[in-house]
Amino acid sequence: MVVDVAAEEIAVTEARQTKIPVVGLSGSDNDIRGLAYPIVANDANSAAIKFLLNELAAAYEGGKTQALATPVGTETVVPAALVIEEATAVPTLWPA
DSSP: OBSOTTTTHHHHHHHHHTTOOOEEEEOTTSOOTTOSEEEESOSSOHHHHHHHHHHHHHHHHHHHHHHHHSOTTOOOOOOHHHHHHHHTOOOOSSOO
16 A cells, blocks of 8 residues: 555555556546556545545455355355446535
């Protein structure tokens, strides 16, 4: 996970060279083509970064809890396209 793609360009390049998929938080002014999982958001605002990282950590914990509660061999496979489609529904901090 890289928070500022432009500032961490060397880390992103090294990860790509070693075939490590990169999750990257990037502003709209950066090139996201090198990221396996780009998250386009304000990478200069500490409140936005904190919000996104807290949401990511909560989702990880929820998934881990669910995985530990699922008996081995009974897992449900979800197509990646469905996961990406659901991920586009991001809650906003301010009302429209």
